[in-house]
Amino acid sequence: xxxxxxxxxxxxxxxxxxxxxxxKTKDVELxxxxxxxxxDLSEYDLIGFAxxxxxxxxxxxxxxxxxxxxxxxxxxxxxCTYGGRPVFKSIEQVIAYKHDNIVGxxxxxxxxxxxxxxxxxGVSKGHPDEKDLAAAVxxxxxxxxxxxxxx
Ligand SMILES: Cc1cc2nc3c(=O)[nH]c(=O)nc-3n(C[C@H](O)[C@H](O)[C@H](O)COP(=O)(O)O)c2cc1C
Numbered sequence: 001x002x003x004x005x006x007x008x009x010x011x012x013x014x015x016x017x018x019x020x021x022x023x024k025t026k027d028v029e030l031x032x033x034x035x036x037x038x039x040d041l042s043e044y045d046l047i048g049f050a051x052x053x054x055x056x057x058x059x060x061x062x063x064x065x066x067x068x069x070x071x072x073x074x075x076x077x078x079x080c081t082y083g084g085r086p087v088f089k090s091i092e093q094v095i096a097y098k099h100d101n102i103v104g105x106x107x108x109x110x111x112x113x114x115x116x117x118x119x120x121x122g123v124s125k126g127h128p129d130e131k132d133l134a135a136a137v138x139x140x141x142x143x144x145x146x147x148x149x150x151x
Contacts, residue, residue, distance in 0.1 A: 001045045001046060001144065002027070002043055002045050003026070003027070003029070003030065003044060003045065003046040003047070003048065003144075004028070004029045004030075004031055004041065004044045004046075004047050005019045005022070005023070005026045005029070005030050005049075005050050005056055005079075006031045006033050006036075006047065006049050006050070006066070006129075007019055007030060007031070007032060007033060007048075007051060007062065007079075007133050008032070008033045008034050008050075008051045008052070008058075008059030008061045008066050009050075009051070010034065010052065010054075010113075011052050011054075011110070011112070011113075011114065012058060012110065012111045013109075014052060014081040014110030014111055014127065014128055015050050015052050015079065015080070015081045015105075015110065017128050017133065018050065018079060018081060018108070018128055018132070018133065019048070019050050019079065020117065021043065021111045021133040021136055021137055022063070022137055022140045023148075024056075024135055024141065025137070028063070029044075029093045029144060030126060031063045031065075033059065033061040033064070033065040033149055034038070034059070034061045035138050037042055037064075037065070037068065038067065038068060038121075039065075039069050040068060040069075040079075041069050041074070041124040042071065044074075045075065045149065046075050046076070046077065046103070046143070046144070046149070047070070047074055047075070047077075048069060048076065048077045048078070049066060049076060049077075049078050049079070049091050049095075049112070050062075050064055050078075050079035050080070050105045051079075051080055051081075051091070051140050052080065052082065052083075053080050053082040053083070053085075053086065053087050056087050056089075056090075057087065057089075057090035058080065058085075058088075058090045058091040059081055059104065059133075060097055061087075061089055062132045063091060063094055065093060066094045066095065066098070067094055067098075070094070070095070070098045070100060071098070071133065072098055072099040072100060073099065073100065073101070073149060074100045074101070075100070075103045075148060075149075076101065076102055076103065077103050077104040077105065077140075077143055078087075078091055078092070078099050078100065078102065078104070078106070079105075079106045079107070079136070080106075081107065081108045081109065081110030081128060082107060082108075082109060082110060082112075082124075083109070083110065083111075083112025083114065083117065083123050084123075086105075086107035088105055088107075095103035095150070096107075097109055103146060104139065104143045105138055106135070106139040106140075108127060108128050108132040108135065108136070109124035109127035109128070109132070109145075110124055110127055110128060111124055111126070111127055111148065112124050114139060119124045
């Protein structure tokens, strides 16, 4: 099975830590959406979109990448890291428009020093931590064990 994770991780590399952990033991291709505009995704059986939450949305580059490159009937999963709370709506809207199938969502806290939080030394300090990383790997393993992938 071929998996790609399209990501943006521009604040503290929190999201990158999560997907690096997943990619460490699995055959997963990582695509940095801030560097890649166009890519043929037809060869992948499973596509992840991973991002920090910025102003309540996935990073614009991930949303744009999905709009440009995602074709219909793909199995996709979503990962976000956040300072306050997880929000998937922006990417879910793109995926709904493209008629793809969301097979799972994972989120965890990520160190956040944006705006006023900087003054207090940031929030969600120390995240993602070891537990978050282990939970992300467990999430990914669970996904690939779903009936749709066990052909
Ligand atoms: C410009 C900016 C806006 C942010 N807006 C939100 C937000 O709306 N909600 C939230 O929960 N966290 C917000 N955060 C915190 C990030 O989502 C969090 O730190 C995330 O883990 C960053 O991921 P990254 O290090 O992979 O970029 C924001 C951070 C930045 C820099």
